[in-house]
Amino acid sequence: MTVEEPAQQRVPAPESTPDEILVAGEWRRGSGDPVEITDPATGRTLAVLAGADAGDVDEAARRAARAAAEPAWRALPAHGRARLLHRIAEALDTGAERLARLQTAETGKTLTETRALVASAAATFRYTAAAVETAEEALTPARGDCLTMSRYEPIGVVGAINPWNSPLASDAQKLAPALAAGNAVLLKPAAWTPLGSLALGRLIARTLTELRLPEGLLSVLPGPGRVVGDALVRHPQVGRISFTGGTRTGRAIAHAAAEKLMPVSLELGGKSPTVVLADADLEQALAGVLFGIFSSTGQSCVAGSRLFVARERYQEFLTALVGRARKLRIGPGTDPSTQVAPLVHHAHRDAVAAYVDLARAEGARVLCGGTAPDGDAYRDGAYYLPTVLDGLPNSARTCQEEIFGPVLVALPFDDEDDLVRQANDSVYGLACGIWTRDHRAAWRLARRIDAGTVWINTYKQFSASTPFGGMKDSGLGREKGRDGIRAYQRQKSLYWGLSDAPLPWAQ
Secondary structure (H helix, E strand, O other): OOOOOOOOOOOOOOOOOOOEEEEOOEEEEOOOOEEEEEOOOOOOEEEEEEOOOHHHHHHHHHHHHHHHHOHHHHOOOHHHHHHHHHHHHHHHHHOHHHHHHHHHHHHOOOHHHHHHHHHHHHHHHHHHHHHHHOOOOEEEOOOOOEEEEEEEEEOOEEEEEOOOOOHHHHHHHHHHHHHHOOOEEEEEOOOOOOHHHHHHHHHHHHHHHHOOOOHHHEEEOOOOHHHHHHHHHHOOOEEEEEEEOOHHHHHHHHHHHHHHOOOEEEEOOOOOEEEEOOOOOHHHHHHHHHHHHHHHHHOOOOOOOEEEEEHHHHHHHHHHHHHHHHHOOEOOOOOOOOOEOOOOOHHHHHHHHHHHHHHHHHOOEEEEOOOOOOOHHHOOOOOOOOEEEEOOOOOOHHHHOOOOOOEEEEEEEOOHHHHHHHHHOOOEEOEEEEEOOOHHHHHHHHHHOOOOEEEEOOOOOOOOOOOEOOEEOOEEOOEOOOHHHHOOEEEEEEEEEOOOOOOHHHO
8 A cells, every 4th residue: 555645745755665664764675574454344454564673773763863963953943843843734634535544444443533633643733833933941040140041952862652543643742742842753653553654754754855854853663562662762872762552561661761761751551430420411421421432442542441420320321321332333434424443453352352251250241242243244354342341340350451442341439439439449540531510529520530631521632732641550741732842852051151250269
């Protein structure tokens, strides 16, 4: 599968075939093992890439360090970097439909969602361009006869490691601030879904050429994490890692970074509670809970996968929820009527099914779903039905471990203290949803529940200007917002002596 070039670009990009990766601006076959990309709706092979290996990472990092140090980039003022980001956003807009269909093909997501993700990526580049162009540095209060100031400078070479569930938007969330900060970037996409990242790499590489900027500022290095990711994290030229993915891998990256005294940001797993208080608007809460867990087929770090309902409304709400979950339309992402698309890969579908089997063994009642759908239309795809479970204590593994699929576990609560105790009884602290008409109760709960993001009477709404990240095992650091750029920079203090007299010590 090749990627067409946007019509507005004047300089042709390097031609790329499915077996090529981007190493410091050069399209070529990787030196690693083959990476097969399949369509999760049909099981059909989309492409086979020659992935990167540790040698490709080493070359990319060394060439990135040289590119980052070139005066054309190192001395480029903030408004020049903003221009680059604006041009990337324009290229995303021009190729939006093609990029959306490419993402649907490799992730299985609905076209409605992948179109929104491409638009989100373009918006991220635009916001970051505005943020870097208007960023200010500070004159600090002097404590002597001098002028003191604080300045931010690029780290040099940074690594970005992303998961498979929302590749293009996740890539933009890392690439935009890293480039805005003045760095070169080594991007490692997930092995299951590298095609969108490579297409984005082509757009950026072309824009760098048009603006006469160093081509080595970007590499896109697909391949297995145990090879490519490990080499990237441990490479001496890499000065920062931004990782989104599983908590176990995040811990390993944090350990390796500690050995290098290297900063990291880690956006990790979640088992997010969504809360329905007794006074909640039933229709609004039902729609929000369904969207929070079953959109993206549950493959979202912030999925509202633990449902807590006030005991006096529990049976009423659960009956209505199950009835609506059974009516959700299952199908390929290319069908405009689809609400729940296939999971990203058959191996992941099997992992989700294994968790439901575990829930049954733990004593759960399967109120709906709990299996793959029947019929020839679903036979070859990685489909799984929207599943609602109850009858488990919050301590059960199914209630504690991230499933990352269309599986919701429901639990009642008696009062606010009981709710907070159960909601916070988790190693995770990424997100939370609260459904209530009582603004005072919403405010109290939003402060008491351990979560980096809390939605009140809405869910899964995001803004490029609002920081995002988790607590506890859900990660370290924050992405987005103005400070998201500063996270890819080092702070330096400067002192300007104003006195003509020598220092007293020298007299």
